[in-house]
Amino acid sequence: MPLPSTTARDTARQAHERVPVVVLELDLDTCANTFGVSPCTATGTECYNTFATCKDRPNFNRSTKTVKFCSRGTPIPPGETLRPYLVDITGAVTSIDIEKGFAARASLTARLTDEPDADIEMDPYVASRASAAQGTFWTRLLRRNPNYIGRTARVRRGYAVTPWDWDTFQDERYVIDRIAQGANGEISITLKDPTKLADRGKIPVPTDGKLLEQLKGVAATGLVQAATSTTIQFDPQADSNDDALNGFEVAILNSTGAGQRRTISDYDGATRTATISSAWAVAPDTTSTYEVGALSLTLTSGKGSQYPDPASTGKREFIRIGEEVIEYTAVSGDVLSWDSGENRAQFGTTRADHAKGEVVQLCRAWFDEPVTDVIVDLLEESDMPSAWIDTTGIAAIESEWYGEQFHVTACLSEPESATSLLEDLLPQISAVLWWEPGAQKVKMDVLLAKLASPPEWTDEATLIEGSVAVDTLDDLRLTYAAAFHGLTSATANRKEAKYYGFGEIAIDTDAESANEYGDRRTQVTFSRWFPEASAVAMRCYVGRLLVQRRDAPKRIRAQIDPKDHELAAADAVDVLTAQLVDDTGDPIATRCILTKWDDRGDRVNVELRTLPAGRTYGYIAPDGTADHPTDTVYAHISNDTPTMGDGSAPYLIL
Template sequence: MSFDSERKRLGKEPVTLVELDLDFCSLSFSGAPCTATGVPCYNTRNTCKDAANFTKGTKTYTMITKGASAPVGQVMFPCVKKVSYSPTKLTFGNGLGYRSKVTITFQDFAHHDRGIDPYQSQRTYDTNQGTFFGKLLARNTYYNGRTIRIRTGYQATPFSLDNFDTREYIIEKIDISANGVVKIVGKDILKKIDNKRSQCPKVSEGLLSADMTKTATSITLLPGGIGLDYPDSGVIRIGDEIMSYSSKNVDTLQGLVRAGFGTEADDAQDEDTVQLCKIYDNLNVVDIIYDLLVNYADIDPKFIPYNNDVNNKDEWDIEKENWLSLKTYYTVVSTSEGVQTLIEELTEQSLILFWWDELSQKIKLKVIAPPQRGEVVNYVSDKFNILENSMSIQNDDSKRFSEIWVYSGVKNWAETSEIEDFTKLHIKADLEKEGEDQYGDRRIKKVMSRWFTLDTHSTIFTERYMLMSKDTPKVITLQLDAKEHEVKTGDFLDVSTRLVLDATGSPTGQRYHVTEVKEVVLGHSMQVTAMTSGFAIDIRYGYIAPNGVPNYSEATAAQRDGMAFISPNNGLFLDGTEAYKII
């Protein structure tokens, strides 16, 4: 059996498991190398009596729905009262969306500590005193950032985790009230990129040991030994000046080349910060995002489906090859900036959707583009799939723009936050949409890019952004039965409904991009929110064909479906079919 088969079974009984992973020492109290003596600790960090030898492992505490019976052979505490999800919500064209969040409510209970306290039998006090969560929190002060898993599934015999969907989060806070109600709030793994948690470049701690003149070619750093934190050569910023150095002798940086990267040479005072700069030099946007996640936000690569290997492609590799191969950027980050800010800029300006998929346990990266060759697009209608009276449609006029302005070409790499800091302006305007016969107003979207180095970067961005924003997008909300479980955030969805009609009054199909999927009733229904994608169902989108592909008249149906061919000037091929659209 599996989760998919169980959710379709009549009489299925939903159940929720919550797994809490907390730090736990793998040593035994007073057993070598632990040197502690006296009353035993609880094998947790804040109760440890020999911190130097604390050997961190993980202990998992499993809770189950209140009133449910734990499966035979499983240790689970029936105290889960409620699980509330705020799922990932994508925001098209605006960088990162809203990250997923979960709030789990438990009912605290009395507990004897057997199976929890490794030295319960040695205690001289009554181990029945206190409550389960009260004692757990007292012994585990350091729970922030640890893992919590929510498994939603169905009671079945024999018990198997294959009958469950699993979502993983990072613990943000745990609260307990006088009536014994405990609430744990978890955020998805992208919480790690928050500006307060992760910065690029990391803050440098070196300081000038003396005043620096405008003509100095070497500097010495304080405190002693800090030179180990600086590479043998590199780029630094002191005050408003960026400079490079060619060599290092212990704490002295030598061979300074002053007034670099558009800045001016200037005096500096002793104890001014010497900040290392981060330079991305002609690097693909996918590789920049990967570097920020792994090396600056400390995200485990196992959550990133990217191999950077043409012979072993994963999800990110495919998106990079199909849509992002020309997105190679240059930038200088001369002060410590939040990773979230940097990734927001990159995803917005590369038209990338970027989110955590809590079910697949992967960070998703998907370009806003037509469906790939062979990609199956789910179809739903209010006649067959959509639950009765569950659908609504709104027109989101805030996302309509008639002009896209892109500023690029940085003057001074120490200043990149104002329009005046850039030398180039590229404008894409749809004057017909601004005319009185159409919308009759002017909507301007302005973007400042320190990443774009080529004019084609601005051209492609404005063309594609205009494609999805020149008309007011529709936002549709509907509910589906659990059998439509394959509809996921980030997918395309073709919808036919009586709420969207053509000029004759007939229902017309439209292509949407799913921005949010939320379970309404576990195992029974889900709510889907989607926005018109800008990519019509009835338009042929072509892809660059490899060498050796024949002319259109001789091409196979598969080749015509997945590759672009040049049509005659009238926009029709000889067989009467319409030409392809280039984006």
């Protein structure tokens, strides 16, 4: 998906002479009230309409004041207050990390100058001050606005044209991470992209409720002493206190009446006899064994609100106590309850006794969910606004690359950052996720193949002289890929293969042979996301790993002229340069994806990664497609040479 643009922008960008301009906008907090005018009740010397200087904080009326800066030398259009303080902005807008899946957070550093400004723009009451403002623009701004972290910043990159036209600009959205004052008065502002929110957000949400009382794995068990249609008499070892088992569940484990579960409505401690809430379908007898267990737990006071009520969320909710995962079905005050003893010991965990005071941690679980839905959940639950997620694009990826085999069934029982979860999941589906500042959305793509014909960057017309460098990333080469899936317990050590029920392995023995690389490069993946049913997905995964990295990928660093800066991250491009040649030494078009760009105004620094080299991709041909090579749009099965009928290389199955 190319970068967003306009006709005005394209015209300015593609002109031989252009005047690049960068505008930095900071959205700072301001008060919409006027000092001393109702509802503001402040008196005395005026504030500066910021919270830090506010004299009537209860009535602080938060609004936004945008302060704008531009590159030095910018021909500032009349009526635009653009402070020409901006020395430069450096740093990559996007840096896709194919191996991690989740892109490095865009981090830009803006360097700005300072000056003893007259304070007219920033002080709404400057005309009535007894004395002129002291200090400098930035020292005053930072003093009055200490709470700038997390506020929105925009970097607007464009071109100065006559008349001035904001349509030549492309906007990027960031959040302010840091403002530092240098020793020489220079200001350094660090901007991060909004996916930084995923670093802070924890999934599941940490909870600190504790058991108010002991929760036993099994409250009572034994042989049935006697039973009627609505009662059951327990073993003498059962609790002797009246009502001690009220609300508990009794389950008949085997023999007569096995499989039935009833809730105890009244318990007589003296006779160990329980009255059940509804009659047995088949009354148990003295050959039957039973088990009694609690159907609720009580949290320490006031903690119930941390646990979402499944009736409200519409999804199944789980908690972890010790090494056991329990599904609860209702929340009432500080009491979590469940319908059945079968809600205990979920996700392969074991029903156990839990002592008073043990922590009750909320879990996050998915059952047979499309993997892209899980990714969107992880983003949203890390406080990423839904509007910032390219759900349409992600749905298209789901449709093109995944299916039921890639459905997730998993339970997260310990809080982790959304970033680490995404970095765990994304590589297992060969996907990358990144913030696209131009589109101002989180994008997702699968970087295995790019089928559409991309633009070409050449030594002739695109690549700036002396800028092209090619690295071979031998450390990424793989010959052996293993993936374990079907985690047997949600609370087990997920870094040990013994806790997984299934494994898939792919080995490229040719690559390991003495005639080729003569070594083994191994990658082992432990997937807590995919269950037993995802064996095909896991086979795809290990197979794709070897397809991608059997031969070391190449990283190309280059500079391009702004006229060619049309591609967004993850877009494909064919590179034709003297540094990448065929066996005869002729430059060969090498398909790459753009992993990083850094627009310096006069030039754009880019970084590219080669896609699996020398292979042809295509969708599997539907019925009725003409044979190869009449049809070359779709992939066709090769003969057993193995080449296509015309002698070309066979298609690659991804």
